[in-house]
Amino acid sequence: MNFQLFLQNLANGISLGSLYALIAIGYTMVYGILRFINFAHGEIIMLATYFVYFGILIFSMPWWLAFIFSIILTSLLGMGIEKVAYKPLRDSPRISILISAIGVSFLIQNLSLVIFGGRPKAFCQPSIFTKMVTFGNVKITSITFITPIIAGILLYFVTYLVNNTKTGMAMRATAKDFDTAKLMGIDIDKIISLTFTLGSALAAVGGIMWGLRYPQIHPFIGTMPGLKCFIAAVVGGIGNIPGAVLGGFMLGIMEIMLVAFLPGLTGYRDAFAFVLLIIILLVRPTGILGEKIAEKV
Amino acid sequence: MLKVKDLNIRYGGIHAVRGISFEVSEGEIVAMIGANGAGKSSTLRAICGLVKPEKGSSINFLGKDLTSAETNQIVRQGITMVPEGRRVFPDLTVRENLILGSYFRKDPQGIKEDMDWVYEIFPRLKERREQLAGTLSGGEQQMLALGRALMSRPKLLMMDEPSLGLAPILVKEIFEILKDIHKQGVTMLLIEQNARMALQLAHYGYVLETGSIILEGTGEELAISEMVKKAYLGE
Numbered sequence: 323m324n325f326q327l328f329l330q331n332l333a334n335g336i337s338l339g340s341l342y343a344l345i346a347i348g349y350t351m352v353y354g355i356l357r358f359i360n361f362a363h364g365e366i367i368m369l370a371t372y373f374v375y376f377g378i379l380i381f382s383m384p385w386w387l388a389f390i391f392s393i394i395l396t397s398l399l400g401m402g403i404e405k406v407a408y409k410p411l412r413d414s415p416r417i418s419i420l421i422s423a424i425g426v427s428f429l430i431q432n433l434s435l436v437i438f439g440g441r442p443k444a445f446c447q448p449s450i451f452t453k454m455v456t457f458g459n460v461k462i463t464s465i466t467f468i469t470p471i472i473a474g475i476l477l478y479f480v481t482y483l484v485n486n487t488k489t490g491m492a493m494r495a496t497a498k499d500f501d502t503a504k505l506m507g508i509d510i511d512k513i514i515s516l517t518f519t520l521g522s523a524l525a526a527v528g529g530i531m532w533g534l535r536y537p538q539i540h541p542f543i544g545t546m547p548g549l550k551c552f553i554a555a556v557v558g559g560i561g562n563i564p565g566a567v568l569g570g571f572m573l574g575i576m577e578i579m580l581v582a583f584l585p586g587l588t589g590y591r592d593a594f595a596f597v598l599l600i601i602i603l604l605v606r607p608t609g610i611l612g613e614k615i616a617e618k619v
Numbered sequence: 620m621l622k623v624k625d626l627n628i629r630y631g632g633i634h635a636v637r638g639i640s641f642e643v644s645e646g647e648i649v650a651m652i653g654a655n656g657a658g659k660s661s662t663l664r665a666i667c668g669l670v671k672p673e674k675g676s677s678i679n680f681l682g683k684d685l686t687s688a689e690t691n692q693i694v695r696q697g698i699t700m701v702p703e704g705r706r707v708f709p710d711l712t713v714r715e716n717l718i719l720g721s722y723f724r725k726d727p728q729g730i731k732e733d734m735d736w737v738y739e740i741f742p743r744l745k746e747r748r749e750q751l752a753g754t755l756s757g758g759e760q761q762m763l764a765l766g767r768a769l770m771s772r773p774k775l776l777m778m779d780e781p782s783l784g785l786a787p788i789l790v791k792e793i794f795e796i797l798k799d800i801h802k803q804g805v806t807m808l809l810i811e812q813n814a815r816m817a818l819q820l821a822h823y824g825y826v827l828e829t830g831s832i833i834l835e836g837t838g839e840e841l842a843i844s845e846m847v848k849k850a851y852l853g854e
C-alpha cells in the first residue's frame with residue numbers, strides 16, 4: 323500500500339462517510355424529537371432511487387429534473403408517513419410507534435416488490451458523475467468528490483437552520499418538552515412534520531448518491547444503508563446532529579479502509595458496522611457525543 | 620376577561636377538578652390556593668389547553684370560547700402560563716429562551732422592546748444572556764420562566780407556584796416584581812402554596828380543596844377567615 327493508494331481510499335471513505343452522514347441525520351433528528359428509531363428511513367432511501375428511475379423512464383425527465391422530482395416526492399412521502407403511521411400514536415408508549423415504524427418498513431418493501439418487481443434496475447449514470455478526475459496523482463471518479471461537496475453544503479444548511487433560526491429553536495424546544503413548547507405558541511405538529519420532511523429530503527439526496535455510486539436498484543436496496551446510518555447515528559450519539567455527522571464519517575472511512583488494508587475481510591464489510599456499534603455501546607452507551615441524560619421531562 | 624364554568628377534569632378514574640366556576644376580571648390579580656393535589660395545576664393546564672376538560676366545561680376568554688382550542692392558538696389570544704417547576708429549555712441559552720417566548724409574534728420592534736424590558740426587570744438575565752438556561756440557579760430559572768412568559772406580551776399571565784423552592788428573600792423579590800408587572804397592565808391568575816404572600820398581593824382569591832372551590836372572597840377577607848388561617852396560614 324503506497325501513499326497514493328491511501329489518499330485514494332481516504333477520498334473514497336470521506337465520500338461514503340458524507341453520504342452516511344446525510345442519511346444518519348434523519349434518524350437522529352426524528353429520535354431527538356420523538357424518541358424512536360424510524361425504521362422506515364431505509365425504505366425512504368430506496369424509494370428515492372425508484373422515483374428517479376421512473377422520472378426518467380416514464381416522464382422522460384432529464385436526470386437533474388428527475389433528481390429534484392424525487393427529492394420533492396420523497397419529502398412529501400416522509401411527511402405523509404408521519405401523519406398516517408406515527409402521529410396517531412404520539413401519546414402511546416414508545417414501543418407502539420417503533421412497531422409501527424417496522425410495519426411501515428415491511429409494507430413499503432413488499433409493496434415495492436409487488437409493484438416494481440424484484441429484478442434489479444439500472445440507475446441512471448450521467449457522465450458528469452462517472453468521469454475520472456485526477457488530483458495530483460490520485461485518480462477518483464467525479465461522484466467521489468461531488469458527494470462530499472453536496473453533503474457538506476446540506477449539512478451546513480441543516481446545522482444553520484437548527485442552531486440559528488427561530489424554527490430551529492422551536493425544533494430544539496419541541497425535542498425537549500412538548501407541553502412547554504406548546505405554551506410558547508409553537509405548533510408542534512408542524513415542527514414534527516417539518517422534521518420528517520427535512521430528514522426525508524436529506525435521505526433522498528443520500529439515496530440518489532447511493533444510486534450513482536452503486537447503480538443497481540431493487541426493493542431491498544435501502545436496508546443496508548439504512549441500518550448502517552442508524553448505527554452511525556447511535557455511534558455518534560443519537561439525538562445529536564454533529565454526532566450523526568461524526569458517526570457517518572467514521573463509519574464510511576473505517577469501512578473503506580478495512581476493505582483496502584485487509585482485503586481478506588472484504589466479505590465482512592457490512593458486519594464491521596455492527597461490530598463497531600457493539601464496541602461503542604459497550605464503552606460509551608450514549609455514543610461519542612451523546613447527552614448523558616437522554617430522558618425527556 | 621376569563622370566565623370558567625363547570626370545569627371538570629378527569630384522569631382515568633381520578634376526578635381531579637369537580638365542576639368549578641370562577642372569573643378573572645381585567646386588571647385584577649386573582650389567587651388560587653389549596654393543598655397538594657387539590658387540582659390547581661390541572662385547572663391552569665386546562666385553561667391553556669394542555670389537558671382536555673370533560674364535556675360541559677366552558678372556558679371563555681374575552682368573549683371567545685377556548686374550551687377545545689389548541690394550546691398554540693390559546694397562547695396567541697393573549698394567555699400565557701409560567702408552568703409549575705419553571706420548565707425552561709435547559710440546552711437553549713437565556714436569550715433563545717426569551718426569543719421563544721415571543722415565538723408567534725410578528726413585530727420585531729416590539730419584541731426588541733420587550734426583551735429590553737425583561738432585561739431591565741431582571742438584570743441578572745441580561746448578564747447571563749448567552750448562558751445555557753440549564754446552568755442557571757433555581758431562582759434565576761424562575762426569573763427566566765417569568766421573563767419568557769412576558770415576552771409574549773400577555774393579556775393574562777398565569778403562574779403555577781412561582782415561589783416554589785425559592786429562598787424567602789427571593790420570594791419577596793419576585794412578588795415585588797409581580798406587583799410592578801401588574802402595574803403595567805397585566806392581569807394575573809396566580810397559584811400559590813405560599814398563601815400569605817398570595818393573598819396579600821391578590822384582589823380576589825379562591826380556595827380549592829379536592830377539586831372544588833370551598834371558599835372565595837377578596838384577598839383580605841380570605842386572609843382573616845378562620846378556615847384559611849388554620850389550614851393555610853398555620854395560625
Ligand SMILES: Nc1ncnc2c1ncn2[C@@H]1O[C@H](COP(=O)(O)OP(=O)(O)OP(=O)(O)O)[C@@H](O)[C@H]1O
Pocket residue numbers: 630633635653654655656657658659660661662703
Ligand atoms: N397526568 C395525570 N394523570 C393522572 N392523574 C393526574 C395527572 N395530573 C394530575 N393528576 C392528579 O390530579 C390531582 C390534581 O393534581 P394537580 O396537579 O392539579 O394538583 P395541584 O393542586 O396542582 O397540586 P400541587 O400543589 O401538589 O402542585 C392529583 O390527585 C393528581 O395526582
Ligand SMILES: [Mg+2]
Pocket residue numbers: 659660661703779
Ligand atoms: Mg400543582
